[in-house]
Structure formats: C-alpha cells, structure tokens
Amino acid sequence: MAVLQIGAGGVGWVIAHKCAQHNxxxxxxxxxxxxxxxxxxxxxxxxxxxxxxxSQHTIESAQVDADDIPALVALIEQIKPDLVINAGPPWxxxxxxxxxxxxxxxxxxxxxxxxxCSPGQQVPEAYDPQxxxxxxxxxxxxxxxxxxxxxxxxxSVFAAxxxxxxxxEIDSIDVMDVNAGDHGKKFATNFDPETNMLEIQGDxxxxxxxxxxxxxxxxxxxxFDFPVVGKQKVYSMAHDEVRSLxxxxxxxxxxxxxxxxxxxxxxxxxxxxxxxxxxxxxxxDGVDIHPLRVLKALLPDPTSLAPxxxxxxxxxxxxxxxxxGEKRSAxxxxxxxxxxxxxxxxxxxxxxxxxxxxxxxALLYFQNKWSDVGLYNVEQLDPDPFLALMxxxxxxxxxxxx
Amino acid sequence: MAVLQIGAGGVGWVIAHKCAQHNxxxxxxxxxxxxxxxxxxxxxxxxxxxxxxxSQHTIESAQVDADDIPALVALIEQIKPDLVINAGPPWxxxxxxxxxxxxxxxxxxxxxxxxxCSPGQQVPEAYDPQxxxxxxxxxxxxxxxxxxxxxxxxxSVFAAxxxxxxxxEIDSIDVMDVNAGDHGKKFATNFDPETNMLEIQGDxxxxxxxxxxxxxxxxxxxxFDFPVVGKQKVYSMAHDEVRSLxxxxxxxxxxxxxxxxxxxxxxxxxxxxxxxxxxxxxxxDGVDIHPLRVLKALLPDPTSLAPxxxxxxxxxxxxxxxxxGEKRSAxxxxxxxxxxxxxxxxxxxxxxxxxxxxxxxALLYFQNKWSDVGLYNVEQLDPDPFLALMxxxxxxxxxxxx
Numbered sequence: 019m020a021v022l023q024i025g026a027g028g029v030g031w032v033i034a035h036k037c038a039q040h041n042x043x044x045x046x047x048x049x050x051x052x053x054x055x056x057x058x059x060x061x062x063x064x065x066x067x068x069x070x071x072x073s074q075h076t077i078e079s080a081q082v083d084a085d086d087i088p089a090l091v092a093l094i095e096q097i098k099p100d101l102v103i104n105a106g107p108p109w110x111x112x113x114x115x116x117x118x119x120x121x122x123x124x125x126x127x128x129x130x131x132x133x134x135c136s137p138g139q140q141v142p143e144a145y146d147p148q149x150x151x152x153x154x155x156x157x158x159x160x161x162x163x164x165x166x167x168x169x170x171x172x173x174s175v176f177a178a179x180x181x182x183x184x185x186x187e188i189d190s191i192d193v194m195d196v197n198a199g200d201h202g203k204k205f206a207t208n209f210d211p212e213t214n215m216l217e218i219q220g221d222x223x224x225x226x227x228x229x230x231x232x233x234x235x236x237x238x239x240x241x242f243d244f245p246v247v248g249k250q251k252v253y254s255m256a257h258d259e260v261r262s263l264x265x266x267x268x269x270x271x272x273x274x275x276x277x278x279x280x281x282x283x284x285x286x287x288x289x290x291x292x293x294x295x296x297x298x299x300x301x302x303d304g305v306d307i308h309p310l311r312v313l314k315a316l317l318p319d320p321t322s323l324a325p326x327x328x329x330x331x332x333x334x335x336x337x338x339x340x341x342x343g344e345k346r347s348a349x350x351x352x353x354x355x356x357x358x359x360x361x362x363x364x365x366x367x368x369x370x371x372x373x374x375x376x377x378x379x380a381l382l383y384f385q386n387k388w389s390d391v392g393l394y395n396v397e398q399l400d401p402d403p404f405l406a407l408m409x410x411x412x413x414x415x416x417x418x419x420x
Numbered sequence: 421m422a423v424l425q426i427g428a429g430g431v432g433w434v435i436a437h438k439c440a441q442h443n444x445x446x447x448x449x450x451x452x453x454x455x456x457x458x459x460x461x462x463x464x465x466x467x468x469x470x471x472x473x474x475s476q477h478t479i480e481s482a483q484v485d486a487d488d489i490p491a492l493v494a495l496i497e498q499i500k501p502d503l504v505i506n507a508g509p510p511w512x513x514x515x516x517x518x519x520x521x522x523x524x525x526x527x528x529x530x531x532x533x534x535x536x537c538s539p540g541q542q543v544p545e546a547y548d549p550q551x552x553x554x555x556x557x558x559x560x561x562x563x564x565x566x567x568x569x570x571x572x573x574x575x576s577v578f579a580a581x582x583x584x585x586x587x588x589e590i591d592s593i594d595v596m597d598v599n600a601g602d603h604g605k606k607f608a609t610n611f612d613p614e615t616n617m618l619e620i621q622g623d624x625x626x627x628x629x630x631x632x633x634x635x636x637x638x639x640x641x642x643x644f645d646f647p648v649v650g651k652q653k654v655y656s657m658a659h660d661e662v663r664s665l666x667x668x669x670x671x672x673x674x675x676x677x678x679x680x681x682x683x684x685x686x687x688x689x690x691x692x693x694x695x696x697x698x699x700x701x702x703x704x705d706g707v708d709i710h711p712l713r714v715l716k717a718l719l720p721d722p723t724s725l726a727p728x729x730x731x732x733x734x735x736x737x738x739x740x741x742x743x744x745g746e747k748r749s750a751x752x753x754x755x756x757x758x759x760x761x762x763x764x765x766x767x768x769x770x771x772x773x774x775x776x777x778x779x780x781x782a783l784l785y786f787q788n789k790w791s792d793v794g795l796y797n798v799e800q801l802d803p804d805p806f807l808a809l810m811x812x813x814x815x816x817x818x819x820x821x822x
Contacts, residue, residue: 192804288690
C-alpha cells in the first residue's frame with residue numbers, strides 16, 4: 019500500500035502526521051511539494067513527535083510542481099500510490115485530478131478549485147471545474163472524494179447524518195465556523211494573507227428556495243451561543259459547501275457563517291478603506307506592486323503562529339426543521355483545542371480540524387467503505403462509518419439540541 | 421523689489437497667491453521648484469483667481485534643486501531678490517540658508533530643518549542646524565526669520581504677545597492645533613503621507629521646569645473646549661515651536677498638542693500594528709519596498725483634497741499664569757474656514773494658515789519692522805505689528821479668557 023500526498027502547507031503538515039500515525043493501513047507515504055524542504059521539515063517533525071506507527075513503511079519527500087500535469091503523472095507512475103491526497107492550494111485541484119484520471123489513481127481533496135470571489139468562480143459555479151470529471155472518474159474506474167476537510171467536509175457529513183437520522187424535513191442548514199483562539203499577535207491571518215483577504219471581502223452567496231442570493235460581505239450577521247466557546251458574532255460568507263449541500267441535501271435555506279471579532283473586522287475595514295486589500299496593483303516609485311503582496315510580507319507567517327496559539331475552535335452545522343411532526347433545532351459540532359493539537363502534531367487547530375477528516379475519509383477508502391467508483395462530495399457518502407471513525411482519529415463530535 | 425520663493429507644494433501655492441496679492445510691495449516674484457510645472461500651475465491659478473494686485477511686476481517660474489547650494493546661489497545671483505521665502509520641505513532649510521549667506525540675501529521659512537523623530541533630530545536638537553547660522557547671518561548683514569508659519573509662527577507670536585501684555589508670570593504654554601475639517605475621504609493625510617506618518621508616530625517632547633520630558637506618542641491626551649469647533653481631544657506631540665519657545669519665552673511647562681479624532685487614531689493604530697508605518701523596508705517578492713511609500717501610493721494625493729474640504733481649523737496658544745497678582749488663563753487663537761480659503765486661493769485652510777503668517781512676516785521685513793540684522797525666531801520679534809497686520813492679510817485672531 020502507498021499514499022502520495024501533494025502539498026506541504028499547514029493542512030499538509032497535519033495530514034502527514036496523521037498518515038504516519040496510521041501507516042499500518044496506508045503503507046508508504048510520499049510527501050511532494052514544489053519546495054522539497056517543506057516536506058523534509060514535516061518528516062523531521064513526525065520523527066520528533068514519534069508519530070510514525072510502524073517502521074517498515076517509509077516516509078519520503080519529493081519535488082513536484084502541482085500545476086504541471088506531465089510531472090504529476092510521472093511522479094504518480096513512479097510511486098504507484100493507492101490514493102493521492104491533495105493537500106495543496108485549491109488552484110491545483112484540477113491539474114491533480116487530471117493526473118489521477120490519466121494514471122487511474124483515486125483522489126481526495128479538502129477544498130474547492132475556485133477562488134469563490136472572482137466572476138465565474140463564485141459559489142454557484144464553485145464545483146463546475148471538478149464536477150466536470152464525473153464521467154472521466156467512472157471511465158477510469160477510480161474513486162474521487164471531494165471536500166473532505168472540516169468545512170467543507172465534516173459539516174457536510176453532519177448535514178447528511180442529520181438528514182438520515184434526525185430530520186424528516188430541513189428548513190435551514192447553517193454551517194458555522196468560529197475560531198475563539200488567540201495567537202497573541204496584534205493581527206495575523208491563519209492561512210495565506212492574500213488568499214484569506216480576497217476570500218473575506220468577496221460577496222456572500224446563500225441558497226434559498228431553490229435560488230442563489232448574493233449579498234456584500236459582512237452585511238448578514240447573527241449572534242449564536244456556541245457550546246464551550248460561548249456567544250460569538252458570525253457573518254454570512256461565500257464557502258464551498260453551500261454549493262454541494264444545495265446539490266445533495268434538501269433544505270429551504272443553506273448558508274455559511276464565519277466568526278469575526280469586532281477587533282478583526284476593524285483591522286479588515288481599515289485595510290480595505292486605505293486600499294491595502296485591493297487585488298489591483300499600484301505604482302510605487304515606478305514599480306507596479308500588489309498591495310496584498312505587501313500585506314503578506316508585513317504580516318506574521320501563518321505557520322509561525324502555531325506554537326503560541328491558545329483557545330479553541332468550534333465548527334458545526336445547525337439544522338432547523340421537523341422530525342416526527344415536531345419542530346427540531348440541532349447543532350452538530352466539534353471543539354478543537356489549539357494547544358492540544360500543537361502538542362500532538364506541532365500545528366494549530368485550524369490545520370488539525372482540516373487534516374483529521376481527510377485522513378478519516380482516506381481510511382474509509384482503504385477499508386472499502388468509501389470506495390465506490392465515481393466522483394463524490396462527502397455528503398453523498400454514508401455518514402455513519404465516518405462519524406463512528408473520526409473520534410479515534412482525533413476529533414470528537416456531539417449533537418446539541420436547541 | 422523682488423522675492424524668490426522656493427517650493428511649490430501646498431504652502432508654496434498659497435504663499436505665491438498672497439505674494440501676488442501684495443506685489444505692489446514685493447515687486448517681481450519668482451517661484452522656483454525642482455518641478456517647474458508645479459510653479460506654472462500656481463501661476464495659472466493666480467491668474468484664474470485674479471490675485472495679482474499690480475501688473476507691472478512679473479510672476480515667473482524657475483527650475484531649481486533646493487538641495488544644490490551652487491544652483492541656489494546661481495539662481496539668487498540671477499534674480500537678486502530682496503528676500504528668499506523658503507516654502508520647501510524642511511530638509512532643504514540648511515542648503516537654502518547657506519545659499520542666502522553666500523549671496524547676502526535675507527531669508528524666511530515656516531518650519532524647522534529636522535524631522536523631529538530620528539535620533540539627533542528630535543525636539544531638543546531641532547533648531548541646532550539652523551541656529552548654527554547666527555554668526556554667519558550677522559557677518560553677512562542679512563535678516564533671517566525662522567518658523568514664520570502658523571505653528572510654529574503665529575502661535576509663537578501669541579506667546580510673545582501674552583508675555584508682553586497679558587502675563588507677569590507664565591506657568592504653562594500649550595500650543596493646540598485642531599483641524600475640525602472634513603475632506604470627505606475615508607482616510608487621507610493633509611500633507612505628504614510619508615512625512616506625516618513618521619511625525620505622528622514619533623515620541624513627544626515637552627519642556628518642564630528647565631528640562632525635556634520624552635513620552636511615547638498619543639500617551640498624553642487632554643480634552644479642550646475650543647472656540648467655534650467645540651470639544652476636541654488633543655494629544656501631546658513633538659513640534660518645532662516647543663524648542664524655540666523654551667529658548668525665548670519663560671514658562672514652567674511648554675507643550676504642543678494636536679487634535680486627532682478617534683476615527684483617525686483607529687486608522688493610525690491599525691496601520692502601525694500591521695507594520696505599514698515602519699520606516700524599514702520589507703522584501704516583497706524579491707524587491708525591497710518601503711511600506712510608507714506603498715501607503716503614499718494608496719492614499720489620495722493631499723493636493724487633491726482641497727476642492728471638497730469643508731469645516732474649520734482652530735489653532736492657538738493657551739497660556740496659564742498670573743497678571744497683577746491674579747490667576748489668568750487665556751487662549752489666543754485663529755479660526756480658518758477650508759471652503760473660504762479655497763474660494764480665495766484654490767487651497768485648503770492648513771496651507772492657508774501657514775502661508776498668511778509667512779507673508780505677514782515678509783511684509784514686516786519689507787516695511788523695515790522685522791528687518792534687524794541677524795537670525796530670529798518669530799517669538800524674538802515684536803508681536804504687536806505682526807498681530808496688527810495679519811488680519812488684513814487674511815487671518816483674524818482673538819483672545820478667549822478662560
């Protein structure tokens with residue numbers, strides 16, 4: 019058995035640790051990235067934390083440009099993995115899927131290929147480039163699992179579970195993501211500042227009564243009393259799973275909400291007002307400079323935040339509807355602690371919560387429970403074995419009846 | 421008679437208009453700048469507003485690099501002005517003073533040569549480079565008038581006037597500068613953003629009981645009920661006139677205060693927190709970039725703000741002490757209206773309030789009232805003719821007893 023992981027950022031870091039913890043199932047692991055040093059750093063961290071379960075299977079690094087389909091094909095043919103886990107940035111999804119198709123290798127990722135804010139790449143079209151591979155994956159006789167992180171991922175499985183067991187009829191699905199952690203910096207982003215700031219200023223899209231509603235960022239807010247982390251303000255935002263849930267889970271309204279503190283939004287608003295979040299270049303002393311690249315250079319490297327991170331994340335799916343003729347309102351959620359995550363895998367909870375579901379889904383694939391031929395979003399697959407397995411991989415979950 | 425004006429920024433713009441309004445006294449005017457087009461724009465504006473009093477005296481433009489002493493000397497020798505008015509940025513003061521010394525030409529400026537925030541250029545040393553010319557100016561038989569804007573300038577004259585007429589003993593001199601105007605932009609600076617942001621984040625220096633106290637920016641605040649513009653928060657800040665007042669006007673405490681709205685300070689704090697106000701370069705994709713240059717490129721050009729500016733400035737000197745054995749507290753001040761300034765000279769009140777005092781002082785020089793040989797800060801000269809003349813040049817003033 020063998021797994022090829024492509025990508026060595028924060029999520030890739032934890033995926034590799036978790037893969038190593040289960041390498042009795044996965045076999046040999048190859049971690050590939052444009053920058054091979056990042057892979058070697060992860061391998062050193064796995065050794066340091068003693069996270070490699072069995073020693074007879076190898077963990078190796080490889081250099082690959084994930085935009086380059088022939089290079090990907092060559093690497094896959096050399097390694098012959100049973101599964102490619104895509105832990106790269108979203109814009110490489112389509113290239114890796116094509117390479118998997120050409121080599122007849124199964125595929126798994128954790129986020130959608132589009133940027134969700136440029137015209138033609140917004141929520142209603144979010145999965146178009148990847149769903150275009152449905153026939154190809156069937157022809158190739160391989161499995162593709164899309165959006166197997168936390169959000170998208172576990173939140174979508176929660177919706178499928180609620181649809182299967184808890185509700186006869188669903189009025190609303192509200193996915194809610196709150197990071198109540200503290201990295202101790204005045205201002206920092208938890209992943210690439212450029213991607214993050216573009217995403218946050220994009221219009222939100224939510225699904226209602228069969229059609230898409232588009233609203234400017236931060237104009238729809240609600241305050242929700244979360245388990246453990248308490249009352250938090252969350253804002254309607256464009257996110258991958260709103261598109262796939264609208265496709266696969268019947269509900270009258272589907273929306274994604276992200277928690278932002280007043281302090282965070284103040285930083286965001288000032289930066290936007292002065293033009294620092296613009297995707298357009300400005301001329302600085304004769305040189306065209308992208309303001310967001312300057313911001314990225316100024317802010318702390320997101321990977322540097324993990325060691326000092328305290329507090330918890332709470333991400334879940336709030337469903338309202340009816341069961342057996344009675345009104346029901348239930349929040350299915352996970353709580354993840356930044357410090358505990360760091361203790362185990364030397365990374366913070368945001369990467370941890372994305373990586374554990376990917377490994378849960380990969381294990382189900384190896385156990386032949388999530389391995390039908392074809393291309394699937396996780397909410398199309400049976401939620402029961404997933405939610406039964408995930409706690410043993412590192413993430414608990416619970417249902418809070420409201 | 422002839423005047424050479426060096427500098428064609430915002431203050432230079434209004435100085436030229438005011439010079440033209442009094443060219444029966446000043447004679448021929450030459451406006452010189454590194455960028456001659458800026459001079460020609462001012463000349464066109466003077467014509468548009470019909471601000472040239474008599475037509476027999478010329479108004480011409482010239483190109484000069486104000487850092488280049490031989491070039492300055494050549495220009496002065498060609499024009500043979502009775503007075504050089506320095507309306508350039510502060511860092512050219514010393515070069516222009518040297519050229520005036522070499523050509524035996526009298527000199528006038530509106531701000532100090534140091535940046536007030538770099539080590540060795542702070543308030544206690546602010547006038548060292550210029551006061552070093554005292555002997556030279558005496559030897560050359562010329563007059564030098566330093567700091568003849570509003571602050572420094574009129575506020576220093578107010579202190580001299582109060583010392584002469586209103587107080588036997590002065591406990592405190594608080595210079596206070598509030599711009600209660602609105603330029604209609606989300607965020608903008610009223611002059612060069614780079615200079616402005618460096619100045620605002622520097623430590624404040626105030627003078628107390630014969631020694632200098634240094635405090636971080638925005639740590640000393642007071643709320644003052646200003647005439648016309650009402651209650652405003654002002655913050656202790658490094659400023660030129662604190663140094664010269666400490667030299668020439670006896671007082672127990674001398675301090676400068678600048679008004680900042682909560683909104684302005686919020687922008688400032690966010691920009692500082694993310695590192696955008698740092699004077700040190702950052703590496704952006706392999707290129708070293710100065711964050712403040714990026715900010716300058718992003719923000720509106722300060723010269724573009726004048727047409728839409730509304731509201732008023734209030735700048736003055738608050739003195740507390742004793743007269744005839746009684747406690748006294750008096751605020752000497754001016755109110756200036758942005759729209760009225762624009763109507764008259766196509767610029768806003770901040771440039772207007774700096775330029776009118778410079779022209780008032782220049783007229784006193786031509787009237788042989790402020791023309792003794794030697795180098796003087798304005799508070800060393802007789803305040804009475806200055807305050808008698810200034811209202812007719814464009815700025816009223818009043819005393820508010822508290």
